[in-house]
Amino acid sequence: MSQAVDEIKIGGLGASRRRVEDNRFIRGKGNYTDDIVLPGMLHMEILRSPLAHARIKSIDASKAWDIPGVHLVLTGDMMATRNLAWMPTLSYDTQAVLATDKVRFQGQEVACVIADDPYIAKDACEAIVVDYEPLPVIVSPMQAVAEGAPVIRDDKENQPDNVIYDWEVGDRDGTERAFAAADVVSKLELHYPRSHPSPIECCGSIADFNRATSKLTVYMTTQAPHIIRAAVAMVAELPEHMIRIVSPDIGGGFGNKVPIYPGYVCSILASILLERPVKWIEDKSGNLISTGFARDVYLKGEMALRKDGKILAVRMHTDADHGAFFSDAQPSKFKIGLMHSAFAAYDIPVAHLTARGTYSNKAPGGVAYRCSFRVTEAMFFQERMVQAAADDLGIDQAQIRAMNFVRDDQFPHRTPFGFLTDSGQYGKCLDVALKAIDYENFRREQAEARSRGRLLGLGISTMTEPLGAGNSREYDILGIKMFDSADLKVHMTGKAILRTGAKTQGQGHETTWAQIVAHELGIPAEDVVVEEGDTDTAPFGMGTYASRSTPVAGAAVAMVSRKIRAKARKLAAHLLEVSEEDIEWELGRFYVRSAPGRGVTIQECAIAAYSNMPDGMEPGLENTAYYDPPNLTWPFAVYIVTVEVDPQTGVWDVLKLVAVDDCGVRINPMIVEGQIMGGLTEAYAMSNMQFITFDAEGNCVGANYMDYLLPTAWETPGFELHSEVVTPCPHHPIGAKGIGECAAVGGPAAFVNAVMDALSGTGVRNIDMPLLPDRVWEAITYHRDVSGAPPVRSDD
Numbered sequence: 082m083s084q085a086v087d088e089i090k091i092g093g094l095g096a097s098r099r100r101v102e103d104n105r106f107i108r109g110k111g112n113y114t115d116d117i118v119l120p121g122m123l124h125m126e127i128l129r130s131p132l133a134h135a136r137i138k139s140i141d142a143s144k145a146w147d148i149p150g151v152h153l154v155l156t157g158d159m160m161a162t163r164n165l166a167w168m169p170t171l172s173y174d175t176q177a178v179l180a181t182d183k184v185r186f187q188g189q190e191v192a193c194v195i196a197d198d199p200y201i202a203k204d205a206c207e208a209i210v211v212d213y214e215p216l217p218v219i220v221s222p223m224q225a226v227a228e229g230a231p232v233i234r235d236d237k238e239n240q241p242d243n244v245i246y247d248w249e250v251g252d253r254d255g256t257e258r259a260f261a262a263a264d265v266v267s268k269l270e271l272h273y274p275r276s277h278p279s280p281i282e283c284c285g286s287i288a289d290f291n292r293a294t295s296k297l298t299v300y301m302t303t304q305a306p307h308i309i310r311a312a313v314a315m316v317a318e319l320p321e322h323m324i325r326i327v328s329p330d331i332g333g334g335f336g337n338k339v340p341i342y343p344g345y346v347c348s349i350l351a352s353i354l355l356e357r358p359v360k361w362i363e364d365k366s367g368n369l370i371s372t373g374f375a376r377d378v379y380l381k382g383e384m385a386l387r388k389d390g391k392i393l394a395v396r397m398h399t400d401a402d403h404g405a406f407f408s409d410a411q412p413s414k415f416k417i418g419l420m421h422s423a424f425a426a427y428d429i430p431v432a433h434l435t436a437r438g439t440y441s442n443k444a445p446g447g448v449a450y451r452c453s454f455r456v457t458e459a460m461f462f463q464e465r466m467v468q469a470a471a472d473d474l475g476i477d478q479a480q481i482r483a484m485n486f487v488r489d490d491q492f493p494h495r496t497p498f499g500f501l502t503d504s505g506q507y508g509k510c511l512d513v514a515l516k517a518i519d520y521e522n523f524r525r526e527q528a529e530a531r532s533r534g535r536l537l538g539l540g541i542s543t544m545t546e547p548l549g550a551g552n553s554r555e556y557d558i559l560g561i562k563m564f565d566s567a568d569l570k571v572h573m574t575g576k577a578i579l580r581t582g583a584k585t586q587g588q589g590h591e592t593t594w595a596q597i598v599a600h601e602l603g604i605p606a607e608d609v610v611v612e613e614g615d616t617d618t619a620p621f622g623m624g625t626y627a628s629r630s631t632p633v634a635g636a637a638v639a640m641v642s643r644k645i646r647a648k649a650r651k652l653a654a655h656l657l658e659v660s661e662e663d664i665e666w667e668l669g670r671f672y673v674r675s676a677p678g679r680g681v682t683i684q685e686c687a688i689a690a691y692s693n694m695p696d697g698m699e700p701g702l703e704n705t706a707y708y709d710p711p712n713l714t715w716p717f718a719v720y721i722v723t724v725e726v727d728p729q730t731g732v733w734d735v736l737k738l739v740a741v742d743d744c745g746v747r748i749n750p751m752i753v754e755g756q757i758m759g760g761l762t763e764a765y766a767m768s769n770m771q772f773i774t775f776d777a778e779g780n781c782v783g784a785n786y787m788d789y790l791l792p793t794a795w796e797t798p799g800f801e802l803h804s805e806v807v808t809p810c811p812h813h814p815i816g817a818k819g820i821g822e823c824a825a826v827g828g829p830a831a832f833v834n835a836v837m838d839a840l841s842g843t844g845v846r847n848i849d850m851p852l853l854p855d856r857v858w859e860a861i862t863y864h865r866d867v868s869g870a871p872p873v874r875s876d877d
């Protein structure tokens with residue numbers, strides 16, 4: 082009879098274990114960057130540019146220096162004497178730390194004041210006089226490439242215009258041939274508006290340089306501490322072993338905390354100069370106006386179709402507005418992120434994508450926001466395009482998807498843009514979703530409602546997302562290969578500490594990683610403490626974004642647990658006085674194959690590792706694993722939304738939403754559901770209410786929560802989640818795929834498709850997000866498309 086421990090009872094794989102981190106969060110005992118107070122600490126505030134594009138004629142900071150309590154005023158010229166006026170970005174561009182020659186977006190960092198408290202520092206910022214000479218402003222890719230456009234990046238050699246890159250992928254000629262043979266060609270143009278991750282906690286850092294030890298410690302809000310350590314070593318020319326980056330609790334990242342921001346660099350330099358700890362905590366406006374914008378992409382596409390709905394080829398062009406500096410992170414091979422993951426779920430023979438990135442006088446944009454490098458835009462375009470094609474052909478929306486999906490028996494499948502997808506049950510997910518929404522019935526109700534003047538609509542969105550960069554053959558950031566790591570130390574009493582190179586920001590790693598250890602070793606999850614984010618103790622890793630933690634660091638956790646088990650097996654053989662070959666494993670216990678009653682627990686092995694190891698064996702029970710995944714993981718999802726649109730006001734309400742997510746094996750089903758609900762909420766916000774736009778002078782409109790709306794529980798609809806489809810990842814040690822972003826990626830198209838479906842027959846082909854009531858009303862009333870970012874009203 083098995084004496085294995087009960088996996089669910091010990092909080093192993095598949096247990097909806099309560100989140101251990103919530104114990105401190107809901108008691109108000111989290112430890113965020115702003116909670117840290119160091120002896121002698123000073124405070125830094127940033128002076129930002131009021132203009133979007135202007136030459137700096139002079140900066141007079143003398144009045145600021147005179148204010149009592151001010152210790153230091155940093156300007157671009159002072160940064161320049163240390164070669165720190167500019168810094169490299171994660172995309173091989175440069176970014177101004179503090180402006181010297183020009184300001185290039187509204188909100189750009191111009192000067193910093195370090196003072197006894199943040200209020201003095203803020204007052205002193207206002208005492209700095211900057212003489213600006215305004216320059217013509219560019220706020221769109223179209224303006225950026227227009228004849229005679231001012232060159233924004235005149236600081237760069239070999240930059241005669243505003244184009245950052247022209248990139249292409251796929252088979253141009255093959256695509257052309259397929260289009261020539263098509264029965265029908267469908268076309269669609271879209272704008273995916275600028276959005277902002279807006280986590281509750283803004284960005285910030287506390288730099289603490291100790292002259293006596295030469296050690297620089299930086300507590301900061303970063304999703305990738307080790308990358309920051311390397312960057313600081315290179316940019317500030319400090320020895321890497323003398324730099325310690327600590328990411329304490331993070332109040333939401335969502336991609337906002339991946340890039341390197343000027344505020345971090347300034348606080349570091351200030352601490353080195355003043356030899357005191359310097360704290361910088363960004364305010365909400367600073368966060369919303371200057372950091373981490375996402376999307377802002379114009380998408381244009383064509384689909385070659387056979388009359389029966391078979392997709393023959395796709396052609397796509399994207400124009401991406403990156404703002405003044407190309408500073409988003411993405412694997413260096415791919416200029417427009419993983420935009421070419423579009424159509425990966427469909428069996429399409431050929432495709433071709435061209436992408437152009439341009440500078441504008443906006444804050445740096447293009448940062449991934451809950452999106453594995455532009456996959457959000459890719460999947461949005463894909464699902465809007467498929468719907469447009471179905472409408473053009475008069476084919477059912479569900480049917481066109483089902484008939485073009487990659488079939489279960491076609492894996493591994495090479496996508497037309499070169500990715501290798503390896504598993505999934507796309508048709509089954511769609512069937513589950515259609516059944517849950519009661520598709521046929523809804524279509525009947527819809528027709529009936531239509532006859533009475535009511536507009537109902539149903540939108541389908543499907544997505545497969547490439548999660549878990551890398552493998553290191555193809556994925557690197559600034560040449561650093563994308564892998565990850567885990568370090569596990571089992572103490573003599575069988576309790577353990579696990580550290581990884583990832584960095585949780587609310588996703589629940591402290592809970593879920595312990596579950597993987599429990600699954601592999603039978604040590605109860607509550608006996609495993611998980612720590613992330615301190616570069617002095619955590620093994621090197623690339624951090625948490627692109628939902629890569631489970632695919633990469635999570636795999637490393639399984640692999641390091643297996644290394645520990647292999648050593649424990651030797652200890653068990655020694656304790657049981659048999660040879661290793663005669664030992665069997667069941668969860669939590671080794672036993673003698675011929676006498677299953679004779680066994681030792683993993684905890685007994687742990688004690689032996691410190692007190693009774695065989696001759697010649699290294700003491701201790703600890704190890705480290707670095708994991709370089711063989712492929713990305715490819716979760717799949719179907720989201721179906723039904724809506725009712727009020728033709729009189731353009732207001733639309735969600736009637737029902739069903740979500741079928743297949744992210745392989747779920748470590749913690751409750752956490753996975755939380756991730757999906759969070760993503761769907763963001764998807765709803767983007768489709769319904771959120772946008773940040775700019776007027777012709779480059780003023781950022783929407784950099785406050787009066788204009789940039791975050792949905793609360795009040796307006797967010799309910800979601801019905803389905804978890805019955807599970808396709809384990811074939812190469813992940815526990816079969817898991819990433820999930821953190823799926824719903825935010827796939828969700829928006831479901832909402833938009835639903836509203837467009839409600840409007841079918843009115844001649845309206847597209848309304849760009851957000852589908853604000855006035856835009857929907859305009860489309861219904863004037864029978865026309867409503868495109869582009871919402872305009873700024875002149876009376877505002």
Ligand code: MCN
Pocket residue numbers: 280332333334335336450451452586587588589590593594625626627628629630631632635744745746747748749750752753756759817818819820821822
């Ligand atoms: N998980 C699981 N089973 C799976 C897959 C994941 O139980 N098959 C669990 C994981 O163990 C982890 C969570 O779900 O606890 C998310 O895992 P994963 O999909 O690996 O994503 P990451 O941990 O890498 O998180 C990153 C992802 C990204 S990129 C953004 S953006 C985002 C998101 O997570 N930011 C978030 N979700 C967020 N959730 C919160 N609360 N806060 C953020 O800032």
Ligand code: CUM
Pocket residue numbers: 304334335336337339449450451452453454625626627628822
């Ligand atoms: Cu893509 S936003 Mo997340 O990668 O941190």
